Amino acid sequence: xxxxxxxxxxxxxxxxxxxxxxxxxxxxxxxxxxxxxxxxxxxxxxxxxxxxxxxxxxxxxxxxxxxxxxxxxxxxxxxxxxxxxxxxxxxxxxxxxxxxxxxxxxxxxxxxxxxxxxxxxxxxxxxxxxxxxxxxxxxxxxxxxxxxxxxxxxxxxxxxxxxxxxxxxxxxxxxxxxxxxxxxxxxxxxxxxxxxxxxxxxxxxxxxxxxxxxxxxxxxxxxxxxxxxxxxxxxxxxxxxxxxxxxxxxxxxxxxxxxxxxxxxxxxxxxxxxxxxxxxxxxxxxxxxxxxxxxxxxxxxxxxxxxxxxxxxxxxxxxxxxxxxxxxxxxxxxxxxxxxxxxxxxxxxxxxxxxxxxxxxxxxxxxxxxxxxxxxxxxxxxxxxxxxxxxxxxxxxxxxxxxxxxxxxxxxxxxxxxxxxxxxxxxxxxxxxxxxxxxxxxxxxxxxxxxxxxxxxxxxxxxxxxxxxxxxxxxxxxxxxxxxxxxxxxxxxxxxxxxxxxxxxxxxxxxxxxxxxxxxxxxxxxxxxxxxxxxxxxxxxxxxxxxxxxxxxxxxxxxxxxxxxxxxxxxxxxxxxxxxxxxxxxxxxxxxxxxxxxxxxxxxxxxxxxxxxxxxxxxxxxxxxxxxxxxxxxxxxxxxxxxxxxxxxxxxxxxxxxxxxxxxxxxxxxxxx
Numbered sequence: 001x002x003x004x005x006x007x008x009x010x011x012x013x014x015x016x017x018x019x020x021x022x023x024x025x026x027x028x029x030x031x032x033x034x035x036x037x038x039x040x041x042x043x044x045x046x047x048x049x050x051x052x053x054x055x056x057x058x059x060x061x062x063x064x065x066x067x068x069x070x071x072x073x074x075x076x077x078x079x080x081x082x083x084x085x086x087x088x089x090x091x092x093x094x095x096x097x098x099x100x101x102x103x104x105x106x107x108x109x110x111x112x113x114x115x116x117x118x119x120x121x122x123x124x125x126x127x128x129x130x131x132x133x134x135x136x137x138x139x140x141x142x143x144x145x146x147x148x149x150x151x152x153x154x155x156x157x158x159x160x161x162x163x164x165x166x167x168x169x170x171x172x173x174x175x176x177x178x179x180x181x182x183x184x185x186x187x188x189x190x191x192x193x194x195x196x197x198x199x200x201x202x203x204x205x206x207x208x209x210x211x212x213x214x215x216x217x218x219x220x221x222x223x224x225x226x227x228x229x230x231x232x233x234x235x236x237x238x239x240x241x242x243x244x245x246x247x248x249x250x251x252x253x254x255x256x257x258x259x260x261x262x263x264x265x266x267x268x269x270x271x272x273x274x275x276x277x278x279x280x281x282x283x284x285x286x287x288x289x290x291x292x293x294x295x296x297x298x299x300x301x302x303x304x305x306x307x308x309x310x311x312x313x314x315x316x317x318x319x320x321x322x323x324x325x326x327x328x329x330x331x332x333x334x335x336x337x338x339x340x341x342x343x344x345x346x347x348x349x350x351x352x353x354x355x356x357x358x359x360x361x362x363x364x365x366x367x368x369x370x371x372x373x374x375x376x377x378x379x380x381x382x383x384x385x386x387x388x389x390x391x392x393x394x395x396x397x398x399x400x401x402x403x404x405x406x407x408x409x410x411x412x413x414x415x416x417x418x419x420x421x422x423x424x425x426x427x428x429x430x431x432x433x434x435x436x437x438x439x440x441x442x443x444x445x446x447x448x449x450x451x452x453x454x455x456x457x458x459x460x461x462x463x464x465x466x467x468x469x470x471x472x473x474x475x476x477x478x479x480x481x482x483x484x485x486x487x488x489x490x491x492x493x494x495x496x497x498x499x500x501x502x503x504x505x506x507x508x509x510x511x512x513x514x515x516x517x518x519x520x521x522x523x524x525x526x527x528x529x530x531x532x533x534x535x536x537x538x539x540x541x542x543x544x545x546x547x548x549x550x551x552x553x554x555x556x557x558x559x560x561x562x563x564x565x566x567x568x569x570x571x572x573x574x575x576x577x578x579x580x581x582x583x584x585x586x587x588x589x590x591x592x593x594x595x596x597x598x599x600x601x602x603x604x605x606x607x608x609x610x611x612x613x614x615x616x617x618x619x620x621x622x623x624x625x626x627x628x629x630x631x632x633x634x635x636x637x638x639x640x641x642x643x644x645x646x647x648x649x650x651x652x653x654x655x656x657x658x659x660x661x662x663x664x665x666x667x668x669x670x671x672x673x
Contacts, residue, residue, distance in 0.1 A: 015286055016061040017106050023050050024106075025353055028099050032355040035092045036370075044087055047095070048077040054102065056228060059179055062172075066105045072122055073098055076129040085129050094124055096356070153184075153217045154240055160227070161209040161235035168204055171230050177210070179226045184216025209235075289382075292342065299339045300530055300622035306332040307619065307643030336530055336620060343383070343527065347425050347434075348376035350385055354396055358421060361400050368407050368418035369400055378425035380432050381527040384504055388434070388524075391497040395436040395520050396421055398494070403440030403518055413515070415439070431506075431548065432526060437519040443512040445469045451478065470510040474498040505637040507654050523654070531623065533640075534599065535616040535648065538582050539590045542648035544621050544640055545610065549653050551600045553615055558594060570598050570609055579609030580660045582651075585635065601653040608657045623650060635659055 027050035034043040051074040058067035073095060079085040098121050158180070162173055180186050188210060195207045214223065223238055224231070306328055313325035351373050362369035404410075404419035411417050424435040445466055452458045452472045472478060476495045497520075501508050506524040525531070526548070533544040556570055569576045579598050582588070598609040623638045635656040636649045 013061050016057055018286065020054055020058070020106055022349070023053055024099055024102060025349055026050055028096065028356050029352045031092050031096055032359050034087060035089060035359070038087045044077060044081050048074060048081050051077060059175065063105070066102060069105070069118055070102065072125060076125055079129055091128055094121060094128065097121055153215060156214040156223060157239045157241060158212040158214060158223065159235065159237040160212060162206040163233040164205050166230055166233040167206050173206060176226055176230070180212065180214060180223070183218045183222060184214055187213045296339050296343060299336055302332055303336055303530060303620050303622050304641050311643035333620070340527055340530060343381050344379040345382050345385060346377050347380055347385055350388055350392070351376045351423050354392065354423065357393065357396060358400065361397065365400065366406065367400065367404050369404055370418050370420050372420055372422045374422065375425040378427060378432060380524070384524055387500060387504055391500045391522065392436065394494065394497050399436060399438040399440065399518065403438040405441055431523050434522040434524060435519060437517060439517040442514040442516055442518055443470060448472055470512060473510070474508065505652060531621050533619050533621040533650070535619045536599065536612040537614045537616055538588050538612050541586065541588055542642060542646060543582060543612070544619065544648050544650045545599055545653065546650070547618065549601045551602055551607065554598050554600065556596045556598050556611065572600065577607050577609050579611050580656055581611040585656065585660065603654050603657045605657055605661065610651070610653060621650065
């Protein structure tokens with residue numbers, strides 16, 4: 001039983017860590033916004049609530065040192081909130097350093113790493129915010145609430161009876177009593193008369209109740225705040241010894257940590273995800289990533305089996321079996337949609353964490369830089385989001401280091417002294433477009449060309465367009481920096497960006513205008529697991545084209561081919577569209593049919609077509625990796641297993657068109673220009 005309790009404790013601690021990291025991300029974002037609007041009371045309140053949440057839930061889950069350290073930060077912002085001390089840039093910068101320490105403490109079970117740094121931060125904080133150094137300081141593990149020293153000393157009676165489910169959320173009632181003891185002198189009477197015989201005890205239920213007497217200068221809000229996370233799970237009565245029962249006021253008290261109902265919901269979320277919404281409680285559930293991935297894999301296998309069932313039912317022609325197969329297909333489709341939705345999460349958290357990067361990098365380089373976010377609510381597969389951090393990190397660093405000019409130079413060119421880095425996201429069919437742009441100097445095409453010649457990437461006689469020159473910055477080891485710094489000069493950034501994005505079956509596009517800035521666009525698939533596709537055939541070979549890439553299907557006869565005079569172009573309502581013949585591209589033997597079909601797709605190079613023998617219809621596609629042996633095959637992004645057990649390749653139309661265009665420049669086997 002002890003082992004089970006220990007496992008539950010570890011699980012609840014891990015849940016707290018995950019919640020706390022999210023809160024710290026929001027705290028960091030609020031601090032960076034506060035740095036720009038120091039007189040904004042809403043931002044001050046947002047910072048205070050985040051600190052208060054971490055302090056309270058940290059103490060409950062055994063992170064006493066973290067809670068105590070956060071307490072002094074909370075006290076400083078409580079004074080700012082109360083008008084006793086102004087918010088200033090130095091306080092924001094010091095708190096950002098403290099956030100880094102809190103992250104380190106979350107990862108350290110002993111919470112001992114960085115003790116000296118934390119002490120230095122606290123010394124500066126006390127001096128900056130005029131906080132008196134209490135004898136029971138945070139470094140001694142104490143957690144004296146500022147509200148507790150307000151008002152005259154009073155005597156209180158407290159009745160605390162935990163509900164049957166209180167232990168299930170990881171709460172340790174003894175820690176609550178210890179927190180009460182920090183408010184003043186506490187006497188405890190435990191009632192054990194409801195403990196049943198040993199054979200009838202439920203280990204996860206608390207049978208003990210407590211009557212407590214507290215002598216302290218605390219008000220009712222401070223006492224009730226100790227039980228903020230468990231008040232819904234217990235019978236709690238707080239009465240002054242004068243005999244007058246105090247009721248919580250209907251309106252929020254400006255000096256009380258409970259003033260903002262949103263903060264109550266946020267703090268309670270640290271106990272397993274309970275949040276209030278429009279007066280009704282909703283339940284959320286945290287699921288380990290490995291379990292979610294396993295669930296999606298099972299759904300993928302089910303999709304494959306369902307396709308096989310539908311094909312067998314169609315072959316046998318049994319009406320009853322066909323009806324069952326159709327019902328299974330309907331349920332499988334619904335399950336697949338729901339499983340995909342579970343994996344889709346907003347990109348906001350990834351975007352928000354770059355505020356700190358922009359702030360710190362701008363400070364280190366002596367530049368004024370603002371980060372502008374757009375489309376942060378755009379949802380993307382969690383697997384894709386997890387792998388976006390490094391590419392976006394390199395792109396933002398390059399924008400600030402190479403793109404954004406110094407304030408003096410910007411002013412001389414008639415620009416605002418503060419530069420902007422714009423981070424955006426939006427849906428485009430079955431893809432998401434992530435943009436990183438700046439209003440800096442742009443890419444110096446001449447400098448890129450000169451460096452490429454020096455490195456032997458191109459010859460001095462080569463004639464390249466601006467787009468082709470910009471593509472050179474993705475070459476391994478390429479850099480135009482004149483000296484090595486902590487930010488750039490080693491030529492590893494853009495190479496990492498391209499390789500990581502391509503590993504996600506995405507593409508990178510660069511556009512720049514001298515003196516006006518640079519735009520880098522990442523085109524990424526919405527999901528890496530299951531997609532809707534169109535099944536295509538060429539002879540006995542099968543291919544899948546992601547449905548989101550397809551625009552329309554047209555027919556092409558042998559007469560149309562002859563009219564093109566050897567050019568692989570199709571006339572679509574008066575517009576000539578180049579196409580790639582899959583038969584030629586994959587060197588598939590056999591005669592072309594009398595009538596071919598062309599799937600028109602949208603690519604970065606415009607509308608293009610893919611010529612096939614036949615479009616067989618829609619299919620749900622479970623994406624499987626081809627393995628490392630096929631890692632250099634650019635035109636194919638994966639494979640899937642069809643209902644008859646055969647394998648179909650999943651086409652990457654963007655890369656296929658690019659590959660065909662390059663081959664055409666070399667004098668290929670008839671690929672389009």
